[in-house]
């Protein structure tokens with residue numbers, strides 16, 4: 001095997017020839033941008049250098065084997081350079097942000113103090129530290145919490161639930177309330193699932209494995225992101241048993257062969273359904289995330305912008321942010337007529353379309369024969385001012401209730417309470433997904449946090465079901481909720 005010195009790698013730091021070091025191995029990533037989403041970060045920021053620390057939390061361990069041709073795996077660093085890198089990393093010291101996180105982790109409240117979903121999420125500015133956002137490295141917080149433009153859809157997703165009130169029924173037998181149900185035929189202990197969200201390892205070294213194990217222990221279902229930070233094999237390997245169902249969220253690659261390989265891979269690994277994401281094909285404007293490197297630079301310099309020394313020069317603003325690079329290869333030309341039959345030709349797995357934002361598309365998904373749809377605006381992270389999914393669900397209930405009979409309808413975005421879940425089920429949703437809440441729970445408390453989050457929601461759901469006068473989820477009906485045209489005095493955000 002060839003060996004290289006640090007100086008030799010450093011020579012290749014231009015756009016016509018980009019080499020990087022990852023875990024002491026040397027790779028030529030010049031064309032990587034074209035082959036794998038996520039390439040751009042490595043190329044732009046780490047050409048000629050050691051990219052390990054930036055690469056590892058974002059890319060699964062099999063990324064380079066899968067997407068970078070063998071001839072681009074150049075060899076290893078020589079022994080002297082490896083020692084030099086090791087010494088440099090020992091001497092580098094901790095960043096101010098790393099020290100802040102260490103302190104926050106020490107002060108983290110015990111899990112038992114977390115009595116609702118908001119406790120786990122907590123605000124980034126709350127003092128003393130109140131868990132997830134505080135214990136997250138700034139970059140992870142900015143990526144997880146960010147939303148599009150002015151975050152209007154993000155806040156309204158949650159607020160929409162405040163416009164729905166219950167008509168509880170009394171004198172109904174409700175002992176032994178049972179919130180279990182099924183999704184695509186797979187059993188779940190409560191009607192919530194983990195919605196596929198990228199890069200769980202930014203928040204916790206075990207990342208998606210925390211979600212998978214937590215889902216197993218609490219008996220709920222998990223959708224795994226195309227952009228998970230563990231490989232699809234590693235996530236499947238984290239299952240509590242080979243019977244534990246996993247669903248796969250697909251960003252369809254523009255190259256059909258690469259997309260087909262991905263679908264076949266997850267089918268062989270035992271994933272049970274394809275959730276095709278259709279609402280986030282192009283990078284969106286998430287300013288908290290875009291600003292994160294600038295914020296960190298100032299934070300590390302105790303608030304000072306060191307002019308002339310900044311790594312971020314004028315005209316250098318990239319809205320790609322932490323994950324923009326992950327979706328640069330998406331198929332932008334998907335259609336109902338072409339894409340759904342194409343996926344059917346590749347796999348026998350059920351197809352669910354994730355990211356339906358209006359009644360017309362819900363109808364088209366049914367006509368295309370999809371086994372399910374997710375009403376979602378990507379947690380308000382894509383197109384600001386897209387309607388809250390709860391309002392879309394209400395419109396479907398009013399205008400095309402047949403959709404709710406013909407396919408399974410799921411909803412996500414802004415869900416924080418058991419009552420939110422039940423309002424959606426009353427209107428005809430079968431299941432409700434949560435994205436950020438699970439990322440925060442696993443970041444702050446690992447697998448135990450995931451189980452705890454499910455327990456919180458289970459308690460709230462059971463309480464609300466009994467109070468509504470229903471014993472099983474199939475008794476939740478539209479008559480039990482009413483949409484009001486006024487807003488509570490302090491609607492939740």
Ligand SMILES: Cc1cc2nc3c(=O)[nH]c(=O)nc-3n(C[C@H](O)[C@H](O)[C@H](O)COP(=O)(O)O)c2cc1C
Nearest residue numbers: 144195196197198225277378379413414434435436
């Ligand atoms: C950090 C983050 C990453 C996400 N990554 C993906 C993804 O890779 N694929 C996808 O279809 N949706 C992704 N989503 C959207 C979620 O699946 C889900 O639709 C959304 O988070 C629901 O809103 P909530 O966070 O308010 O619960 C992501 C959401 C977040 C917050």
